[in-house]
Amino acid sequence: MTTIAILAGDGIGPEVTAQARRVLEALDLDLTFEDALVGGAAYFAAGHPLPPETLDVAKRADAILFGAVGDPRCDALERRFRPEQAILGLRAALGLFANLRPATLFPGLEDASALRPEVAREIDMVILRELNGDVYFGEKGFRTAANGTREGYDVMSYNEAEVRRIAVVGFEMAKRRKNKLCSVDKANVLETSQLWRDVVVELSADYPEVALTHMYVDNAAMQLVRNPGQFDVIVTGNLFGDILSDQASMCAGSIGMLPSASLSAWSGANGLYEPIHGSAPDIAGQGKANPCAAILSAAMLLRHSLNQEEAALKIEAAVSAALVAGARTPDLGGTMTTSEMGDAVLAALV
Numbered sequence: 332m333t334t335i336a337i338l339a340g341d342g343i344g345p346e347v348t349a350q351a352r353r354v355l356e357a358l359d360l361d362l363t364f365e366d367a368l369v370g371g372a373a374y375f376a377a378g379h380p381l382p383p384e385t386l387d388v389a390k391r392a393d394a395i396l397f398g399a400v401g402d403p404r405c406d407a408l409e410r411r412f413r414p415e416q417a418i419l420g421l422r423a424a425l426g427l428f429a430n431l432r433p434a435t436l437f438p439g440l441e442d443a444s445a446l447r448p449e450v451a452r453e454i455d456m457v458i459l460r461e462l463n464g465d466v467y468f469g470e471k472g473f474r475t476a477a478n479g480t481r482e483g484y485d486v487m488s489y490n491e492a493e494v495r496r497i498a499v500v501g502f503e504m505a506k507r508r509k510n511k512l513c514s515v516d517k518a519n520v521l522e523t524s525q526l527w528r529d530v531v532v533e534l535s536a537d538y539p540e541v542a543l544t545h546m547y548v549d550n551a552a553m554q555l556v557r558n559p560g561q562f563d564v565i566v567t568g569n570l571f572g573d574i575l576s577d578q579a580s581m582c583a584g585s586i587g588m589l590p591s592a593s594l595s596a597w598s599g600a601n602g603l604y605e606p607i608h609g610s611a612p613d614i615a616g617q618g619k620a621n622p623c624a625a626i627l628s629a630a631m632l633l634r635h636s637l638n639q640e641e642a643a644l645k646i647e648a649a650v651s652a653a654l655v656a657g658a659r660t661p662d663l664g665g666t667m668t669t670s671e672m673g674d675a676v677l678a679a680l681v
């Protein structure tokens with residue numbers, strides 16, 4: 332029996348996850364679903380954003396379908412109780428260090444992209460984001476300087492083992508795609524990035540067939556808009572990958588289109604699958620959320636955790652066909668509700 336943990340979370344998380352679940356159910360794959368509270372929903376019900384029962388459900392499952400966490404009512408809580416700590420806690424507890432964020436322009440979405448159609452049409456990349464280190468997991472706090480002013484600090488660091496393991500995934504992924512890897516850092520300023528670059532260069536000796544380039548993150552942000560077609564696999568740290576993937580999403584039409592897989596190894600037993608977006612409190616409860624990123628995350632789940640490539644391709648083809656037929660939520664310039672978009676994908680599932 333294959334069990335999928337459903338951690339729908341807050342805001343639009345439950346709305347989009349419900350559509351992804353419908354699609355998985357329609358495939359008749361003999362999956363069992365186990366729901367658990369996470370994020371603000373868990374905090375209000377159980378006093379903690381990642382209760383031990385939820386972590387148990389996640390650990391026991393063959394894979395995790397995650398929605399999003401974040402609730403404005405929690406923004407003033409002590410940090411350890413904030414909803415966002417749940418997703419950081421899951422990534423750490425499950426050792427999910429490799430975050431695959433594919434950005435592709437689906438046919439017909441040229442008009443939704445923030446870029447000119449001829450530029451947008453070339454987008455087909457994977458942003459590989461390190462997920463267990465960097466400034467998100469370093470020492471942090473508030474302190475008072477000698478002159479009495481308040482300071483906040485968050486320590487950025489990577490050790491060489493952390494860089495090497497994500498770089499290995501980057502090179503391996505590049506080998507399976509176009510033998511092109513772009514490592515994005517800020518080595519002109521940050522020692523963390525200098526170590527990152529040194530380790531990536533050392534490792535490149537093992538991958539002579541892969542053309543490795545390096546780019547500073549500020550330039551990468553600019554190049555993503557100028558000429559996104561130049562990128563195939565980008566490997567980068569936690570913070571830079573977070574920011575660049577949101578940017579890439581609008582180049583590809585909408586943040587509601589980009590799925591992700593978070594893995595602890597190249598092929599991911601109990602991986603976590605989630606759209607790259609957050610809980611979108613501004614549109615929550617209104618049926619406006621685009622469920623495609625969540626549905627495409629379910630496809631990645633089938634591919635990476637359940638070894639069901641054929642079923643994954645079916646879902647991706649159904650999303651593509653629905654879009655070609657004109658299915659559009661408001662973020663894509665249409666009027667469909669979240670569940671109508673789910674209906675359109677289901678109708679295209681063959």
Ligand SMILES: NC(=O)C1=CN([C@@H]2O[C@H](COP(=O)(O)OP(=O)(O)OC[C@H]3O[C@@H](n4cnc5c(N)ncnc54)[C@H](O)[C@@H]3O)[C@@H](O)[C@H]2O)C=CC1
Nearest residue numbers: 399400401402418586587608609610611613614620621662
């Ligand atoms: N992995 C996670 O659970 C993440 C959680 N968050 C949390 O989510 C909350 C909101 O954060 P924001 O910065 O506003 O980012 P967000 O990604 O939730 O929303 C940014 C903008 O994109 C729109 N948007 C997002 N997903 C959409 C979809 N599927 N369809 C249509 N429009 C969509 C929203 O309406 C909003 O205008 C915060 O509490 C944040 O910490 C943010 C990112 C990731």
Ligand SMILES: CC(C)CC(=O)C(=O)O
Nearest residue numbers: 415418419573607608609
């Ligand atoms: C909410 C954060 C913890 C992370 C984030 O923005 C993301 O993973 O995309």
Ligand SMILES: [Mg+2]
Nearest residue numbers: 573574577607
């Ligand atoms: Mg983000």
